[in-house]
Amino acid sequence: MTHATRSGSDICRDYQVDPEQGLSKSQVSQQRADAGTNELAAVPPPPLWRKIIRQLTDITSIILLIATGIAAYLAITGDSSWLKAFVIGAIIVLNVTITLFQEHHAEKALAALQDLHVPTVTVIRDGTKTTLPAPELVPGDIVLLTAGNSIPADGRLLSAHNLTVDEAILTGESEAISKQTDTLDAEPDSIGDSLNLVFSGTAVTQGNGSFVVTATGMTTELGKIAGLLNQTQKQKTLLQQRLDQLALRLTTVALIAGVLIFILDFFLYQGNLADSLLIGVSLAVAAVPETLPVIVTLALTHGVSKMAKRRAIIRRMTAVETIGNVNVIASDKTGTLTQNKMTITHFWQPEQPIQKIDALSELSSAQQQAFTYMGLATNAEINEDGEAHGDATELAIIHLLEKYDLQRSDLEQDYPRLAENPFDSTKKTMATLHETPDGHYVVIVKGALDRIQLAQRPEKTSAIHDEFAASALRILGIAYREFTTKPELDWEQIEQDLALVGLIGLIDPPRPEVPAAIAKAHAAGIKPVMITGDHLATAKAIASDIGILRSGDQAISGVELRQLSDHDLKTNIADYSVFARVSPEDKLRIISAWQANGATIAMTGDGVNDAPALKAADVGIAMGITGTDVSKNAADMILTDDNFATILDAVEEGRTVYHNILKAIEFLVGVNFAQILLMLFSVSFGWGAILIAEQLLLINVLADGLPGFYIGHEPGDPDNMKHPPVSKNRSLFADGLGWRLALRAFVFTILVGGVYYLGRFVIADGSRLQGMTMAFLVLAIGSVIDVYAIKSHQMLQWRTLKHNRPLNISVAISITLVLLITLIPFLQQGFGLVNLTATAWWITIPAIFGSLICLEITKYFRLRREQSTPQAAAEYDLD
Numbered sequence: 001m002t003h004a005t006r007s008g009s010d011i012c013r014d015y016q017v018d019p020e021q022g023l024s025k026s027q028v029s030q031q032r033a034d035a036g037t038n039e040l041a042a043v044p045p046p047p048l049w050r051k052i053i054r055q056l057t058d059i060t061s062i063i064l065l066i067a068t069g070i071a072a073y074l075a076i077t078g079d080s081s082w083l084k085a086f087v088i089g090a091i092i093v094l095n096v097t098i099t100l101f102q103e104h105h106a107e108k109a110l111a112a113l114q115d116l117h118v119p120t121v122t123v124i125r126d127g128t129k130t131t132l133p134a135p136e137l138v139p140g141d142i143v144l145l146t147a148g149n150s151i152p153a154d155g156r157l158l159s160a161h162n163l164t165v166d167e168a169i170l171t172g173e174s175e176a177i178s179k180q181t182d183t184l185d186a187e188p189d190s191i192g193d194s195l196n197l198v199f200s201g202t203a204v205t206q207g208n209g210s211f212v213v214t215a216t217g218m219t220t221e222l223g224k225i226a227g228l229l230n231q232t233q234k235q236k237t238l239l240q241q242r243l244d245q246l247a248l249r250l251t252t253v254a255l256i257a258g259v260l261i262f263i264l265d266f267f268l269y270q271g272n273l274a275d276s277l278l279i280g281v282s283l284a285v286a287a288v289p290e291t292l293p294v295i296v297t298l299a300l301t302h303g304v305s306k307m308a309k310r311r312a313i314i315r316r317m318t319a320v321e322t323i324g325n326v327n328v329i330a331s332d333k334t335g336t337l338t339q340n341k342m343t344i345t346h347f348w349q350p351e352q353p354i355q356k357i358d359a360l361s362e363l364s365s366a367q368q369q370a371f372t373y374m375g376l377a378t379n380a381e382i383n384e385d386g387e388a389h390g391d392a393t394e395l396a397i398i399h400l401l402e403k404y405d406l407q408r409s410d411l412e413q414d415y416p417r418l419a420e421n422p423f424d425s426t427k428k429t430m431a432t433l434h435e436t437p438d439g440h441y442v443v444i445v446k447g448a449l450d451r452i453q454l455a456q457r458p459e460k461t462s463a464i465h466d467e468f469a470a471s472a473l474r475i476l477g478i479a480y481r482e483f484t485t486k487p488e489l490d491w492e493q494i495e496q497d498l499a500l501v502g503l504i505g506l507i508d509p510p511r512p513e514v515p516a517a518i519a520k521a522h523a524a525g526i527k528p529v530m531i532t533g534d535h536l537a538t539a540k541a542i543a544s545d546i547g548i549l550r551s552g553d554q555a556i557s558g559v560e561l562r563q564l565s566d567h568d569l570k571t572n573i574a575d576y577s578v579f580a581r582v583s584p585e586d587k588l589r590i591i592s593a594w595q596a597n598g599a600t601i602a603m604t605g606d607g608v609n610d611a612p613a614l615k616a617a618d619v620g621i622a623m624g625i626t627g628t629d630v631s632k633n634a635a636d637m638i639l640t641d642d643n644f645a646t647i648l649d650a651v652e653e654g655r656t657v658y659h660n661i662l663k664a665i666e667f668l669v670g671v672n673f674a675q676i677l678l679m680l681f682s683v684s685f686g687w688g689a690i691l692i693a694e695q696l697l698l699i700n701v702l703a704d705g706l707p708g709f710y711i712g713h714e715p716g717d718p719d720n721m722k723h724p725p726v727s728k729n730r731s732l733f734a735d736g737l738g739w740r741l742a743l744r745a746f747v748f749t750i751l752v753g754g755v756y757y758l759g760r761f762v763i764a765d766g767s768r769l770q771g772m773t774m775a776f777l778v779l780a781i782g783s784v785i786d787v788y789a790i791k792s793h794q795m796l797q798w799r800t801l802k803h804n805r806p807l808n809i810s811v812a813i814s815i816t817l818v819l820l821i822t823l824i825p826f827l828q829q830g831f832g833l834v835n836l837t838a839t840a841w842w843i844t845i846p847a848i849f850g851s852l853i854c855l856e857i858t859k860y861f862r863l864r865r866e867q868s869t870p871q872a873a874a875e876y877d878l879d
């Protein structure tokens with residue numbers, strides 16, 4: 001017999017738990033020892049050998065392996081020495097090691113992030129309600145559920161009010177299931193039929209309830225299929241997709257260049273077959289930007305951890321980049337733009353003047369009645385330890401009652417609650433049914449005034465409402481209806497013909513950081529938009545205070561919005577800064593209207609109904625403190641402080657990441673181009689290959705790979721937030737990147753070609769090695785130090801030179817290795833280098849700085865041009 005066919009109390013007896021009291025501390029430790037923690041076992045990472053195989057089968061390694069094969073073959077046939085094969089083999093090992101090391105680094109950073117977001121649950125233990133991390137749950141715990149909760153374990157329901165649960169994760173059934181507590185007569189056939197059971201991983205979409213935990217961790221239904229769930233697909237960012245395309249094109253170019261060089265070198269220059277083949281192959285390898293994908297991942301993970309430090313937790317990697325390019329941030333009001341610290345400041349009853357709460361000391365009997373009803377239709381509570389449970393609006397009511405010595409528990413003793421129609425942000429009201437002390441019944445409804453079905457609206461109600469709203473107050477109406485006999489529980493019926501007892505006005509001050517963050521958004525060409533469940537007038541008042549609603553901007557209510565056609569909404573969407581009384585469906589329309597204009601939109605959400613909007617937005621942002629589990633699971637990013645200003649911090653980090661990735665491309669691909677151009681040039685000049693295979697490979701793997709990894713650590717440029725966002729369709733090579741790549745390739749060709757000429761024909765009388773060594777040094781060291789010109793859009797300064805330590809260390813390591821290879825006889829020989837004469841050094845050293853200086857000079861002119869044509873104050877603008 002399973003839990004479905006037994007009563008809740010029977011099951012509680014199994015665990016020796018009283019549903020009112022919950023488990024005791026000692027019972028919890030006992031259960032923990034038996035059942036372990038409530039966690040799904042992680043899938044172990046692939047073993048090292050599999051990672052090595054994966055590295056060895058990528059295109060670069062394959063080409064390199066072919067090169068080693070050729071070198072080995074030539075060594076066997078006596079056409080070449082074994083040294084060549086050995087050196088190329090060593091380069092493969094080096095390349096794979098560096099890549100694995102960096103990948104490991106990236107994976108560790110990502111794994112650490114998962115620990116940042118641990119869901120919590122509300123349980124009863126030792127007679128009190130407490131909130132604890134979901135992994136601490138044990139069988140026998142009594143868990144309380146409300147709408148938006150993700151269910152943390154399997155269990156048998158003990159109570160259920162209007163409780164519906166989305167079990168799609170287990171059953172695939174998208175319709176939410178209505179749950180109840182009755183014991184079933186027969187064993188249910190499936191999870192979907194187990195109406196009195198709840199399952200880990202599913203989510204409460206409506207209502208509330210409680211259950212006793214019967215299974216945790218891997219023994220839950222979810223645990224049994226956890227292997228399947230772990231195989232989530234990794235999505236690539238827009239930039240990563242473009243880079244894949246770029247890499248493909250570069251690989252094609254590289255292969256063509258390789259073949260061309262081979263043909264030129266072998267047939268025209270009559271080079272020896274071995275060398276010509278190897279040069280062709282090495283050039284192909286050199287030109288493939290094989291480290292780029294890892295560098296991009298590293299830049300993204302670095303961004304993720306920096307965002308986490310600034311209180312934005314990334315759940316989907318792609319969001320790191322996307323958030324930097326958003327055009328619109330649509331934010332909830334309560335708690336994100338405001339503090340979510342509600343205080344009731346004003347109170348009004350029909351036929352009475354407005355009461356300021358501060359000035360209200362004694363309660364009249366009418367006020368007493370209103371306060372009592374308010375307290376009865378409230379769920380929030382403050383427990384014995386002073387811990388607050390419930391939403392801010394309701395806690396404001398509890399605080400108000402406390403001031404007049406009214407306790408919810410006392411009120412409920414006099415008016416026992418018989419049923420509840422919970423609050424949800426779609427209907428915007430909450431209702432409760434009570435028995436009155438004189439044996440009658442009363443339905444109390446509290447909520448948005450326009451959603452309360454009054455029998456008649458007392459005089460001045462609307463005027464008072466508008467007056468409250470214009471002072472930025474949130475307004476709740478409290479109304480009731482009495483019945484002499486117990487009414488049938490049809491909420492729609494009994495929530496009609498109500499009588500208003502009063503209106504309360506609640507203040508929720510803006511967060512102090514918000515006005516500055518809004519100004520920052522405007523300066524960065526981002527349009528901040530307020531989306532709220534509150535009344536239009538309240539929303540407008542707050543939006544003007546914080547700078548969202550500026551002259552020329554419009555505000556619109558959900559009702560008006562629904563009257564607009566999709567086409568009209570799309571045309572006018574940029575005019576609206578405030579959307580009030582919106583439903584989750586309205587949010588979806590707002591998102592599509594912006595997206596239809598080509599905009600990238602970030603949207604916040606906290607409720608269970610916000611999940612679709614969070615998924616539809618380019619960046620869905622959930623609230624860490626007040627957000628429901630459901631919204632967090634649907635989001636790309638979670639704000640641990642619920643603060644709008646944090647979104648702007650994330651945008652700033654996102655922009656830094658984006659720029660750093662572009663810098664990495666400029667740094668790496670520039671050298672690849674330079675190598676191709678240089679080799680084509682030298683071979684067609686009849687000089688043969690200026691550099692041999694081993695040298696090309698070394699420059700590529702060591703010199704460029706190492707510092708490239710740390711470009712991702714560059715701090716952002718100070719003017720990052722003064723430019724409009726980059727449009728989705730903008731080419732990677734916009735903003736002069738293409739030109740700079742071409743310039744660098746050209747400068748290196750001239751410089752390296754020049755020193756080679758001098759070394760070979762002027763200093764050494766036609767012998768290649770002196771020129772080759774000079775060319776190697778200029779290209780190897782010159783391309784590494786270029787990183788200092790590329791890493792910042794500002795002119796190179798001592799301060800910016802210092803601030804990226806890992807980069808400086810890796811540059812130092814690269815240069816040292818290059819010098820060691822040039823100077824130590826054994827290594828020198830292996831790489832086909834010789835000792836330089838003093839004159840050669842005098843020529844080589846200044847040439848090393850040639851490209852860096854050229855890049856700085858072009859930067860100087862670009863900055864001057866930008867200063868003389870200042871960017872029109874970055875206003876929101878699409879494309």
Ligand code: ATP
Binds near residue numbers: 430
């Ligand atoms: P925002 O969308 O700005 O973040 P919100 O999500 O808190 O605000 P809703 O929860 O949709 O907005 O609330 C909208 C209206 O519902 C309020 O103006 C108020 O009148 C009413 N309301 C809010 N909380 C409660 C509650 N606990 N009980 C009854 N009515 C409520």
